[in-house]
Structures are given as structure tokens and as C-alpha cells.
Amino acid sequence: MNYRKLKVLLIVEQCNPEWASVPLEGYNYYHEISQRADVTLVTHERNKSALEKTANNENIIYITEAKWVEHYYNIVSKITASGRINWPLQHALTYPIYAQFNHRVYQQFKQQVKEQHYDVVHAITPMMPRYPAKIVRACQNTPFILGPVNGGVPFPAGFKTIAKQEFVQYNFLKKIGRNLIPGYVETYRKADKILAGSSYTLKMLQKIFNLPKHKIDLFYENGITANFLTKYPKEISKNDKVNLLFVGRLVPYKGADMLIEAIAQLKESDRAKIRLNIVGDGSEKSDLQQRVEKFNLSNIVNFVGWVQQGETLEYYRRSDIFCFPSIREFGGAVVLEAMASGLPCIVVNNGGIGEYVTETNGFKIEPISREHIVRELGNKIEYLLENKDILKQMSSESIARAKEFEWGVKAEKIAAIYQDVIAEKQHLKVIEQPSFA
Structure with missing residues (x-):
């Protein structure tokens, strides 16, 4: 028509x-x-x-x-x-x-x-x-x-x-x-x-x-703009490090602190398999850096800072799992960008982002309490580390879901x-x- x-x-x-x-x-x-x-x-x-x-x-x-x-x-x-x-x-x-x-x-x-x-x-x-x-x-x-x-x-x-x-x-x-x-x-x-x-x-x-x-x-x-859409799901070999990604303002409700604590609570063998890039800036950056030092995660967590959108795209493409435990989101464009780049998404189920993510392309954590979110974040990360075939399947489903947007x-x-x-x-x-x- x-x-x-x-x-x-x-x-x-x-x-x-x-x-x-x-x-x-x-x-x-x-x-x-x-x-x-x-x-x-x-x-x-x-x-x-x-x-x-x-x-x-x-x-x-x-x-x-x-x-x-x-x-x-x-x-x-x-x-x-x-x-x-x-x-x-x-x-x-x-x-x-x-x-x-x-x-x-x-x-x-x-x-x-x-x-x-x-x-x-x-x-x-x-x-x-x-x-x-x-x-x-x-x-x-x-x-x-x-x-x-x-x-x-x-x-x-x-x-x-x-x-x-x-x-x-x-x-x-x-x-x-x-x-x-x-x-x-x-x-x-x-x-x-x-x-x-x-x-x-x-x-x-x-x-x-x-x-x-x-x-x-x-x-x-x-x-989502067409240039964010990738064609192929993530391929991760058994010995590859798994790259986690957070993109967003570093303010309390975005939940980067909960993600850091979730990583700190992982088994040492699982921590050795991952790396986390935090892309963004904000009032909580200094506090977050202190948490990383407190939990001895400096060799795992990297603070990228604020970058232009084109450079953000490169971080999406170099990552394997998107972790975004924001407790209150209206739109959550970063989740769509991550999905378009083939990343399974772990989010909190409160607001728009809980509607983007389905059971086939990621996980939704109910915002029962801070402790619950931290615990479930760790559980979901651990599950994907141990089931890379599921990670690849979710990657494919994320791309398909993002095309609708x-x-x-x-x-x-x-x-x-x-x-x-x-x-x-x-x-x-x-x-x-x-x-x-």
C-alpha cells in the first residue's frame, strides 16, 4: 500500500x-x-x-x-x-x-x-x-x-x-x-x-x-537503527573469555553497583572466565570504582567512560552478554541496541525493558529486593557461562526480536x-x- x-x-x-x-x-x-x-x-x-x-x-x-x-x-x-x-x-x-x-x-x-x-x-x-x-x-x-x-x-x-x-x-x-x-x-x-x-x-x-x-x-x-542489527549470533568457544557489558548513566537506579556485587559473589573459577566493561559516566562512578577495589575486581571490571554512539556499537559487538539491572526504565534503548548486536540480556522486570526481553532471548529478574537482584544476576551469569549453547541460541533470538523494533x-x-x-x-x-x- x-x-x-x-x-x-x-x-x-x-x-x-x-x-x-x-x-x-x-x-x-x-x-x-x-x-x-x-x-x-x-x-x-x-x-x-x-x-x-x-x-x-x-x-x-x-x-x-x-x-x-x-x-x-x-x-x-x-x-x-x-x-x-x-x-x-x-x-x-x-x-x-x-x-x-x-x-x-x-x-x-x-x-x-x-x-x-x-x-x-x-x-x-x-x-x-x-x-x-x-x-x-x-x-x-x-x-x-x-x-x-x-x-x-x-x-x-x-x-x-x-x-x-x-x-x-x-x-x-x-x-x-x-x-x-x-x-x-x-x-x-x-x-x-x-x-x-x-x-x-x-x-x-x-x-x-x-x-x-x-x-x-x-x-x-x-x-533501533539498521546499522546496529547484526546478522549472526555470537560464537563463543569453550576457552574464550565471556565479555559482559553495561551501558548507561552511572546513577543509583541503573544498578551498576548490583552488577559489580553479583560478579564479586561468583565462584572464583567463574570470575576467571569473564570481563566486564562499564560504558557510561555519572555521579556514582567514584563509588563504583571503590566497590571494584574493595572486591578485588580491578582485573575484571573496566570503566570505559562516556563514548559516542558509534564507539558504543563497537563495545556491543565485542561483548557476549548484556547486564542491565536498572530498577526503573521507561524506554531502555540500550537493551534494544544490545539485542540488535546479538547479546542475551539480563534485566530487571520493571518498565519497558521487561517487555523487550522474552524467555528466549534473556532473563527478567523481579525487583523483589536488592539482595534478590544481586543473587539472581549472579545465577543467570553463571548459567550462561556453563551453557554456551544456550547463550548462542539466545543471541540468535535477540537479533530476531530486535528486528521488530x-x-x-x-x-x-x-x-x-x-x-x-x-x-x-x-x-x-x-x-x-x-x-x-
């Missing part, structure tokens, strides 16, 4: 190929959808210099910001980023910056949308389920799609100390925002389709807004969703026509 004729207004406030996390995801969605539809991209002017370097940089509308924004953002950063970042407070205090973007998009495009210049309006970022999209007010006759939105996953009950370190006590601001932010409820109630980035978020939104099942779909947030595959699914919501909108319009029988 040819989707190129569809005219899509794609609102991606965070859309930048040179940045990580959500801005990069936003760009990947835009890049692939624009190969399959006639896209007008609406984004923030902060992304202009990066987008102008790309081949596909036509038909982009940049929304400028008021002069006060930069000054205001600097003030918020000083309040929320002294030491570890207070994300709940930062998201709340920076909302006025997004609100300005949101309003200007509405003012600039409301008439075009009302006059049905576009077949679909799709707002992709921000991805947290706490932001309104004012343009929905103009979408009486044009389908409006929101998402994927992802978030809201709580910290496990046994990790209250880490939750406090991540300022969980400020999460009440989310509930306040739902009641006070103009257009928030309206956005979710009027949307023709909401894409939820995880099962938890889907159930949360259904409950909050009492959404009918046909209005919200599970659509995982993250994707390739950005082109995801864009094809979105194109099909566009067709479905257009047909549904037209069907409803026919039903709502007055009868003169």
Missing part, C-alpha cells in the same frame, strides 16, 4: 539527530515517517542547525521562543540541577517553556487543520504523558494521534532509598498538573488514537481518562495506523450525518 500521498502534520518539539534520548528518537520517527508520507515537520528552533545538516530538511517549520525563555531556563537549572537533577521538579518548572511552543503551534496551524489541509495530525514529543497538545482543538475533522507517550512507572517497593535519591517525593506535581494544566485532559479525551510506550503507561492512561480500548494502542517508544518497521506500522484512524474518522462522520428519511 502506498502511504506517500498522505499529508501529515508532524509535531515533534524535541527532534535532533545530534542529541541522545528523546530528541534522537523524535528525529528517527520523523526521518522514517517522512519516507512514507508527505510530512510537514513542526519543531523548536533549537533543532534548526542540526536538522539543516541532514539530507531530508525540507518542509520544516521552526517555532521560535520568546527572549525570556533562556533566562528562565537557566534559573530553573540552578534550582533543580545542583548535584543530582531533580527531574520531577524540573519537568514541572519548565512546563511554561513547552506551553509557549504548544500555543504558538496552535496559533500558526489551527486554520490549516480546520480547513483539512492535512490528512493526519500527529504529536510525538514530548513523550512523557503529562503534556497537552492544543492543536487537538482544531482537529474536528482531521484525525489527531498522540504518542508514543511513556512514563509513570513507579520505583519498586523495596527500593525506597533510591526512590528518595531520585526525588520521588516530588511526584505529587504530576497529579497537580493533570488538574491545573490547560488542555491536558482535553488532549487525551479528544485524541483519535493514543500510542502508549509501555503496558504500564497504557493501563495508567486507561484508568486516569477512562479510555475505551479502541482509542489506545501499545506502541513501544524506542527503536527497526525504525523502518515501526514507521510502516505508524503509516498503517494513519490509514486506520482516517477510515475510522470518515466512518464516524458518515454516521453523524443527519438523516432525512
Whole structure:
């Protein structure tokens, strides 16, 4: 089916190929959808210099910001980023910056949308389920799609100390925002389709807004670029060292400390078979290095530091098992990258990463307690060390699973969703026509 004729207004406030996390995801969605539809991209002017370097940089509308924004953002950063970042407070205090973007998009495009210049309006970022999209007010006759939105996953009950370190006590601001932010409820109630980035978020939104099942779909947030996909499973001979890998920020909830302790508790004969590379940086690096010295693991554990994504790919390809005991993940792109590189994954089953990993391509550890995670991490590593045939089989399954998340595959699914919501909108319009029988 040819989707190129569809005219899509794609609102991606965070859309930048040179940045990580959500801005990069936003760009990947835009890049692939624009190969399959006639896209007008609406984004923030902060992304202009990066987008102008790309081949596909036509038909982009940049929304400028008021002069006060930069000054205001600097003030918020000083309040929320002294030491570890207070994300709940930062998201709340920076909302006025997004609100300005949101309003200007509405003012600039409301008439075009009302006059049905576009077949679909799709707002992709921000991805947290706490932001309104004012343009929905103009979408009486044009389908409006929101998402994927992802978030809201709580910290496990046994990790209250880490939750406090991540300022969980400020999460009440989310509930306040739902009641006070103009257009928030309206956005979710009027949307023709909401894409939820995880099962938890889907159930949360259904409950909050009492959404009918046909209005919200599970659509995982993250994707994988084709260059990460390898063709062949890992081959490990009996005498080869097994390379473990951790990739992520070195902050408490990511769990690198639990991985180090799990290795320390392995039998000496098993420790002699492995090496661990920790790729990333963060506030806990010094503490983690002290743990390595305490457990006499300096000859096993290597701190790589932060590296560019291209170099990260080389670490994936040189590794055999991916260990990522983060106790709370929304998207977890690193798990998809590891799977695409043929790595069996050992993760904690709380959030999106627990849905990427299946019983055939890795292990999911329930977040019962810190002690439980450390013990099970060690058990799973030991099992794969002793069963390299299983390791190879899981490697093959990881590659197959990762292919489902390739950005082109995801864009094809979105194109099909566009067709479905257009047909549904037209069907409803026919039903709502007055009868003169």
C-alpha cells in the first residue's frame, strides 16, 4: 500500500539527530515517517542547525521562543540541577517553556487543520504523558494521534532509598498538573488514537481518562537503527573469555553497583572466565570504582567512560552478554541496541525493558529486593557461562526480536495506523450525518 500521498502534520518539539534520548528518537520517527508520507515537520528552533545538516530538511517549520525563555531556563537549572537533577521538579518548572511552543503551534496551524489541509495530525514529543497538545482543538475533522507517550512507572517497593535519591517525593506535581494544566485532559479525551510506550503507561492512561480500548494502542517508544542489527549470533568457544557489558548513566537506579556485587559473589573459577566493561559516566562512578577495589575486581571490571554512539556499537559487538539491572526504565534503548548486536540480556522486570526481553532471548529478574537482584544476576551469569549453547541460541533470538523494533518497521506500522484512524474518522462522520428519511 502506498502511504506517500498522505499529508501529515508532524509535531515533534524535541527532534535532533545530534542529541541522545528523546530528541534522537523524535528525529528517527520523523526521518522514517517522512519516507512514507508527505510530512510537514513542526519543531523548536533549537533543532534548526542540526536538522539543516541532514539530507531530508525540507518542509520544516521552526517555532521560535520568546527572549525570556533562556533566562528562565537557566534559573530553573540552578534550582533543580545542583548535584543530582531533580527531574520531577524540573519537568514541572519548565512546563511554561513547552506551553509557549504548544500555543504558538496552535496559533500558526489551527486554520490549516480546520480547513483539512492535512490528512493526519500527529504529536510525538514530548513523550512523557503529562503534556497537552492544543492543536487537538482544531482537529474536528482531521484525525489527531498522540504518542508514543511513556512514563509513570513507579520505583519498586523495596527500593525506597533510591526512590528518595531520585526525588520521588516530588511526584505529587504530576497529579497537580493533570488538574491545573490547560488542555491536558482535553488532549487525551479528544485524541483519535493514543500510542502508549509501555503496558504500564497504557493501563495508567486507561484508568486516569477512562479510555475505551479502541482509542489506545501499545506502541513501544524506542527503536533501533539498521546499522546496529547484526546478522549472526555470537560464537563463543569453550576457552574464550565471556565479555559482559553495561551501558548507561552511572546513577543509583541503573544498578551498576548490583552488577559489580553479583560478579564479586561468583565462584572464583567463574570470575576467571569473564570481563566486564562499564560504558557510561555519572555521579556514582567514584563509588563504583571503590566497590571494584574493595572486591578485588580491578582485573575484571573496566570503566570505559562516556563514548559516542558509534564507539558504543563497537563495545556491543565485542561483548557476549548484556547486564542491565536498572530498577526503573521507561524506554531502555540500550537493551534494544544490545539485542540488535546479538547479546542475551539480563534485566530487571520493571518498565519497558521487561517487555523487550522474552524467555528466549534473556532473563527478567523481579525487583523483589536488592539482595534478590544481586543473587539472581549472579545465577543467570553463571548459567550462561556453563551453557554456551544456550547463550548462542539466545543471541540468535535477540537479533530476531530486535528486528521488530527497526525504525523502518515501526514507521510502516505508524503509516498503517494513519490509514486506520482516517477510515475510522470518515466512518464516524458518515454516521453523524443527519438523516432525512
